[in-house]
C-alpha cells in the first residue's frame with residue numbers, strides 16, 4: 001500500500017453529534033421511543049441524510065472519535081485513486097441508489113437483493129470502533145450498522161459454507177481508479193464463516209449518524225474491527241459462500257505482505273515495517289506513537305476464533 005505522510009490537522013470535537021446522542025439517550029430513557037425499535041430507514045436516505053433513532057452500543061470505545069472531516073477526507077479506496085485525498089475528490093461519481101447485492105454459492109437462499117431488502121429487518125446501531133490500518137495509523141470512528149452475521153443467517157448458509165467472500169463494484173464508468181492496474185479488480189475480501197458470524201463484524205451503512213459518504217464505501221461496507229483496515233471492504237455488490245478459502249485482493253497482489261487472516265498483531269511485523277505501534281490520525285505531525293493492541297484491542301472477544309492456529313504463519 002502506498003505511503004503518504006499524515007497531514008497535521010486538529011481533532012474537531014463533534015459537539016452537535018454528541019448533543020444529538022444525549023438528546024436521543026434522554027428520549028429513550030423517557031420512553032419516547034423504544035431503544036431498539038429503529039427500522040433501517042437509511043436505505044432511502046440520500047448521501048449525508050441522518051438516521052433517526054439510532055440505538056447506541058454499550059461496548060463502544062470511549063475515546064474521542066476522529067472528526068468527520070478526518071474520517072471522510074483521508075481514505076483508502078483504490079477504485080478512486082491511490083492517494084489518501086483521491087477518494088474524497090473522485091467518489092462522487094459512484095451511483096449508490098439503486099443498489100443491489102447478489103448472493104451466490106453455498107446457501108439455501110441465493111439471488112439478487114435490493115439494498116432495501118438487505119436492510120429492512122435490521123436494527124441500526126452506532127458503534128465506536130478503532131480502525132487500525134496496515135500502514136500503522138489508526139482512527140476512532142462512530143460507525144452505523146448491524147451485525148453481519150444477522151444478515152448472513154437470513155441466506156441460510158449450508159454446512160459447506162466454511163468461508164464468505166465479498167466483492168466490490170467494478171465499473172470503469174463510475175470508478176476512474178480501475179484504469180490503473182494497481183490491483184486486480186474487482187476488489188475482493190474474505191472471512192471464515194466463524195469470523196463472519198462474530199457479533200463484532202459490522203455491516204456498515206453510516207458514520208457520525210449519517211449515510212456513509214461515497215469515499216467511505218457507500219452504500220454498504222464491512223467493518224471487521226480486529227483486522228487490518230484492508231479487510232473492511234467497501235461498496236459490496238456480491239456475497240459468496242464457499243467451502244474453499246477465497247482469494248483476497250491484497251493477498252493476490254503481495255502474498256508475502258498480506259495474508260488471508262490479517263488480524264491486527266503487534267508481534268508480527270509487516271516485511272517492510274513494524275506493526276508494534278501506531279499513530280492516531282489527526283494528532284498532528286508530532287503525534288506520539290502508541291502501542292498497537294493484539295486483535296486491535298478485541299482479544300477477549302475474538303482470540304478463541306484462532307485457538308491452535310499459528311498466528312505467525314497465518315498472518
Ligand code: MTE
Pocket residue numbers: 001071074075076077078079131133134168187215216217228229230231232233234235
Ligand atoms: N475497499 C475497496 N473496495 N477498495 C479499497 O481500496 N481499501 C481498504 C478498505 N476497503 C479499500 C477497501 C483499506 S486499505 C482501508 S485502510 C479501509 O478500506 C479504509 O477505510 P476508510 O477509508 O473508510 O477509512
